[in-house]
Amino acid sequence: MIQSVDRAIRVLTALQGARRMSLSELAERLELPPPTVHGIVRTLVAHGMVVQDRSSSRYQLGPAVLRLGNVYLDTLELRSRSMAWAEELGRRTGFAVRVGVLMAEDVVIIHHEPRPDGSRQMPEVGIVIPANASALGKAMLAFLPDETDVLLAGPPLRSMTGATVADPDEFRRQLADVRKTGLAFECDEAVLGESCVAGAVFDSTGLAVGAVAVVVPTTEWPVSDAVTEAVRTTARTISRELGATRWPG
Amino acid sequence: MIQSVDRAIRVLTALQGARRMSLSELAERLELPPPTVHGIVRTLVAHGMVVQDRSSSRYQLGPAVLRLGNVYLDTLELRSRSMAWAEELGRRTGFAVRVGVLMAEDVVIIHHEPRPDGSRQMPEVGIVIPANASALGKAMLAFLPDETDVLLAGPPLRSMTGATVADPDEFRRQLADVRKTGLAFECDEAVLGESCVAGAVFDSTGLAVGAVAVVVPTTEWPVSDAVTEAVRTTARTISRELGATRWPG
DNA sequence: AATTACATTCGGCATTGTCGAATGATGCTC
DNA sequence: GAGCATCATTCGACAATGCCGAATGTAATT
Numbered sequence: 001m002i003q004s005v006d007r008a009i010r011v012l013t014a015l016q017g018a019r020r021m022s023l024s025e026l027a028e029r030l031e032l033p034p035p036t037v038h039g040i041v042r043t044l045v046a047h048g049m050v051v052q053d054r055s056s057s058r059y060q061l062g063p064a065v066l067r068l069g070n071v072y073l074d075t076l077e078l079r080s081r082s083m084a085w086a087e088e089l090g091r092r093t094g095f096a097v098r099v100g101v102l103m104a105e106d107v108v109i110i111h112h113e114p115r116p117d118g119s120r121q122m123p124e125v126g127i128v129i130p131a132n133a134s135a136l137g138k139a140m141l142a143f144l145p146d147e148t149d150v151l152l153a154g155p156p157l158r159s160m161t162g163a164t165v166a167d168p169d170e171f172r173r174q175l176a177d178v179r180k181t182g183l184a185f186e187c188d189e190a191v192l193g194e195s196c197v198a199g200a201v202f203d204s205t206g207l208a209v210g211a212v213a214v215v216v217p218t219t220e221w222p223v224s225d226a227v228t229e230a231v232r233t234t235a236r237t238i239s240r241e242l243g244a245t246r247w248p249g
Numbered sequence: 250m251i252q253s254v255d256r257a258i259r260v261l262t263a264l265q266g267a268r269r270m271s272l273s274e275l276a277e278r279l280e281l282p283p284p285t286v287h288g289i290v291r292t293l294v295a296h297g298m299v300v301q302d303r304s305s306s307r308y309q310l311g312p313a314v315l316r317l318g319n320v321y322l323d324t325l326e327l328r329s330r331s332m333a334w335a336e337e338l339g340r341r342t343g344f345a346v347r348v349g350v351l352m353a354e355d356v357v358i359i360h361h362e363p364r365p366d367g368s369r370q371m372p373e374v375g376i377v378i379p380a381n382a383s384a385l386g387k388a389m390l391a392f393l394p395d396e397t398d399v400l401l402a403g404p405p406l407r408s409m410t411g412a413t414v415a416d417p418d419e420f421r422r423q424l425a426d427v428r429k430t431g432l433a434f435e436c437d438e439a440v441l442g443e444s445c446v447a448g449a450v451f452d453s454t455g456l457a458v459g460a461v462a463v464v465v466p467t468t469e470w471p472v473s474d475a476v477t478e479a480v481r482t483t484a485r486t487i488s489r490e491l492g493a494t495r496w497p498g
Numbered sequence: 499a500a501t502t503a504c505a506t507t508c509g510g511c512a513t514t515g516t517c518g519a520a521t522g523a524t525g526c527t528c
Numbered sequence: 529g530a531g532c533a534t535c536a537t538t539c540g541a542c543a544a545t546g547c548c549g550a551a552t553g554t555a556a557t558t
Contacts, residue, residue, distance in 0.1 A: 003514065004546070005257040005292040013296075016320045023505060033548050038506065043254040047262075048352045055454055057505065057555090061321040063352040066359065069318025070375025071265045072310040103297045103312040110315065123372070126319025205304055251546065253515065272536060282517050287537065306524090306536065 007032070008040050012061065015050065020058045069126060076101075078201065078210045079110050081241045086113045086212060089234045093227050095214040098124065098196075100136040102208075107137045110210070132171065133160045135186035135198035136211040139235075142178035143200055143208035163188040182248035183232055184211070188218055195221045197228050199235025204243030212238060256281070257289050261310070264299065269307045318375060325350075327450065327459045328359050330490045335362045335461060338483045342476050344463040347373065347445075349385040351457075354407075356386045359459070381420065382409045384435035384447035385460040388484075391427035392449055392457035412437040431497035432481055433460070437467055444470045446477050448484025453492030461487060 007030065014029050015021060023041065027034040041059055044050040048064035073079055078101065086097045090113040097113035112124040131137025157166050165171050178184045178200070187195040198213035212235050216223055236247045256279065263278050264270060272290065276283040290308055293299040297313035322328055327350065335346045339362040346362035361373040380386025406415050414420050427433045427449070436444040447462035461484050465472055485496045 001295060002253050002257075002288050002292045004251050004253045005289055006296075008251075008254040008257065009292070009296045009298065012317060016317060019320075019324045024503085034505075035507085035548055036546085039251050039546075039548095040254055042506095043251045043258070046250060047255075047258045049258065054456070060324050061317060063321070063350050063357040063359070065314065065317040065321050066375045067318075067352070067357055067377050068261060068265060068310060068314040069316075071268075072312070072314050073375075075268045075309050101312055103316070108312040108316055110312070126315045126322075128316050207303070252544095253546085273534090283536075284517055284538085285515085288515075291537095 004040065007036075008044060011037065011040055011044065012049065012065070015059060015061050020053070020056075020060045022056075022058050026059065073110060073125070076110060077242065078203075078238075082111055082201075082210075082212060082238050085234050085238050085241075086111055089113070089212070089214065089230055090116050092230050093214050093223075095216050095227070096121070097212065097214055098136060099201075099210060099212045100129075100134075100140075101210045102131060102137070102140045103128070105131050107131050107134055107140070107211075115215075129190050130158045130160060132157045133164045133186070133190040134213075135184040135196035136213050138174060138178055138184035138186065139182075139198040139200040139211035139213075140208045142175040142184065143202070145207060160190050161188055161192050163192075165189065179248060181232075182235065183228060187221055193218050197223060197231045199231045200239075200248070201235050201242065202239040202244035202247065204245070206244065206246065209242070211235070253289065256285075257293060260286065260289055260293065261298065261314070264308060264310050269302070269305075269309045271305075271307050275308065322359060322374070325359060326491065327452075327487075331360055331450075331459075331461060331487050334483050334487050334490075335360055338362070338461070338463065338479055339365050341479050342463050342472075344465050344476070345370065346461065346463055347385060348450075348459060348461050349378075349383075349389075350459045351380060351386070351389045352377070354380050356380050356383050356389070356460075364464075378439050379407045379409060381406045382413045382435070382439040383462075384433040384445035385462050387423060387427055387433035387435070388431075388447040388449040388460035388462075389457045391424040391433065392451070394456060409439050410437055410441050412441075414438065428497060430481075431484065432477060436470055442467050446472060446480045448480045449488075449497070450484050450491065451488040451493035451496065453494075455493065455495065458491070460484070 010030055011026060014026055023034055023038055027037045030037060041050060045052060048062045050059050051062040052059050082099045086099055090097045094116060096115040098109050099111035100107040100109045106128045109124050109127050114121040131141055157171065159166055165174065182199055184198045195216045195218045196213045198211045200208045201210040201212060203209045214227060214231055239247055259279055260275060263275055272283055272287055276286045279286060290299060294301060297311045299308050300311040301308050331348045335348055339346045343365060345364040347358050348360035349356040349358045355377045358373050358376050363370040378386065380390055406420065408415055414423065431448055433447045444465045444467045445462045447460045449457045450459040450461060452458045463476060463480055488496055
């Protein structure tokens, strides 16, 4: 691990959390002397990854990271293969649809199909949800190859709401269910009033590369069998497009 | 400029251009020995900025860059202030609306309001357009503080279509017009069949921090005075929200 | 005007990253 | 299926590089 590169990324991550930071705040956060941080930030600024507000002289993320994010989306085969099916899933069920991938212990949303009722909704692409508190996350965690309860090995499960599963044994049982059916559920665990049904998506190597979910207001929970069936069908179809030969169940 | 950080960003930039690259391709592109690149890439992978495809062992951008991009958007005051007004501009004119910021010699789109005719359109947030070939770019370049024809100092203007302004003198004249009126125009210069009217957006320090534009099919070009007026009003309104005290004209 | 807080520059020291050479992994050819 | 070729990855010695204490510049505050 190259020290300065690692530090540079930690600068970006810090700015990700705090939006705008002065040099000394950054230095304190990273536990490094200000001149050291300054050198790193200088380099990031030169490439547009970070910009410095002229009036306050504080730093924040720059437009270059947006361009990177956009290219990432274009690169993802999962995304391009999902889009049409996600739209259909939304139309058939009447719910918003999310597609996500796993990043360490979180899920990153790579596609978002708004509810087809015409209501104005924020795009959710790029947002991050703790994997343990989301159906999308559970769907992928259940199929991690390295028999992973990495999550369970580390610090206790992050709790988002009162409904977040906190007990490791309960969590393991849920994952076992997911492995059987291919479907994962979440009710109020990440956001109150929001529940999801998710299906894992596999690629040709048989790994879970992503997951697709419908987002359901908890007032309409539990959903009909038709909806869970639609999620299952969508997840299986996308998997097949990616070259997967098998799907659970 | 810290060497290894600079190199890491150049790795990301290379992956941005080529989507997927093997280590040796990367090394050749950066003109560095493979082990050097490997160390950098290793660090990027550890943070999810880059992922390695298991089957082909090639590298591509990772989900962490998407999250960064999303946070950047959230941070931007310009974006949050623009959204409502961009929507109104779209409704009133019937055209798609873009909001962009300057990044070196390019414009990065930070907000995109689709044409309100209900047709399905790709989101354009994060895409990059050469500043010299776009109305958005001209609107901002005209007000760069350091009397900048940085663009004109460097290599010749990048040409996107036959209509791209290539002559430096002509370009300077256009910028002078923009300084007078606050509005910039573009007809087929970036993409054939696509024309734009853009207005610069200023912040409280009087600097052009962005620009807003309507995107018009060239078949409907030139647009009516009502449309250019609407763009001007929108740009001025957003500027005022950002604390600007004056606007050209 | 004086003071404080902060960003930024400078330069010597030693830590750090660099890159040639060696090893391991994978896929291709005969 | 053995041998070969290509590419990713590891290792380690050297010295170039980046690190950070001290000094300076800058801007806001009293």
